[in-house]
Amino acid sequence: MTTLRQLEYLVTVAETGSFTQAAELLLVTQPALSHQIQALERTLGGPLLERLPRQVRLTPLGRAVLPHAQNALAEVERLHGVARRTSGLEEGELEVAVIYSVSLGILPPVLQEWRRRHPRVRIRLREYSHADTLRAALQAGKADLAIGPEPDGWDGPMRTLGVEEFVVVLASDDPRASTGAERIPLADLADRDWVHFAPTNGLAEVLDHACAAAGFTPRAAVRAEQTPAALLLAAAGLGPTLLPADIVPPDFDGVALRPDPPVRRRLAVYFRTGPDPLATAFSALVAEHAGPALSRLS
Structure with missing residues (x-):
């Protein structure tokens, strides 16, 4: 040889x-x-x-x-x-798996800053609609790190980012949008038809669990597969929906109210094995930019 x-x-x-x-x-x-x-x-x-x-x-x-x-x-x-x-973070490629809401909310400013700091390190983004498929993709070696809901029982390295707050999105002419209140009891929306989510979208479970805690099962006027579509449909008056606050733009054509009781989930960056210098630097940047968008850990 x-x-x-x-x-x-x-x-x-x-x-x-x-x-x-x-x-x-x-x-x-x-x-x-x-x-x-x-x-x-x-x-x-x-x-x-x-x-x-x-x-x-x-x-x-x-x-x-x-x-x-x-x-x-x-x-x-x-x-x-x-x-x-x-x-030395001069060049390379990093494969990042994310849940949809992260790619819409937290990630854009992170990617913008990463490109400014490390222009020759490419990011390959893999988006998933459900936390289970996100976790499975990382376990299968399809990404170097994952960003999404904190996985239960994860035995690899993990960095918790904070708590993602959810809001109820209504059309601007909805009767509950004109009261001036910042919060809305979910139980008050029990008789509404909701902009729900397809079962493949992890937000379907979030909505069902939140409504169950408020004592009812939400009726679906329409089910959206893509998260941004739910925002547009709710703003168009098809019914309320429940979305992470960090993906709702401040100038959208609708109203976002805090649900009562609050709906939250913890987000994390997690790895299959010990992260290399690229993954470590990227996760640190995610944590830096996630701070303003997420609530402090409780």
């Missing part, structure tokens, strides 16, 4: 024209150097070097092999360079 060390020895002998000089440069003994060259010759099926009285020259086989050996060593050096630059 040919090794990189053997190729390095061959290239050094060829460039110096001397076993003695090559051994000095490589910090090995001449017998050790000769042994490795002979092993390489046996592997490749013939002599690579012709040992003359005052110099060493390449055989025809050696001249054919030398460019490939040089290219292999150069490729390894490029590989090491990429690794050094990646660990």
Whole structure:
């Protein structure tokens, strides 16, 4: 089996024209150097070097092999360079798995700042509609880190970001929107038809659990698969919906009220194994930008 060390020895002998000089440069003994060259010759099926009285020259086989050996060593050096630059946050690619609401709310300013700080480190974003599929994707190795609801029983590294607050979204001409109140009891909306979510969207469970805690089961006027569609449909008057506050823009055409009792969920960045420098730096930036959007931990 040919090794990189053997190729390095061959290239050094060829460039110096001397076993003695090559051994000095490589910090090995001449017998050790000769042994490795002979092993390489046996592997490749013939002599690579012709040992003359005052110099060493390449055989025809050696001249054919030398460019490939040089290219292999150069490729390894490029590989090491990429690794050094990646660990130094100079370049690379990071695969990030997120829940939909995170990609709509917390993540945009994070990505903007990341691009400013690390323009040569690409981010590959994978979006999931449910916390279970997000978790499964990370476990399957489809991403370097995940950002979403704090996973129960996760045995890998995890960094909790804060508490995501939810709001009830109503049309601007809804009777409950004109009272001037900042909060609305969910029980007061028990007789309404809701802008609900498809079962594949994790917000369906959040809405069902919140309404169950208020003593009723929400009737669905329409079910949205995509989270942004629920915001637009509720603002258009099809019924109230429940959304994370950080994804509702301040100038949207509707009203957002805090539900009573409050609806919250904890968000976290979590990893399958110990994070590398890129993942660590990205998670720190997420935590930095998540602060203004999320409530403090309680």
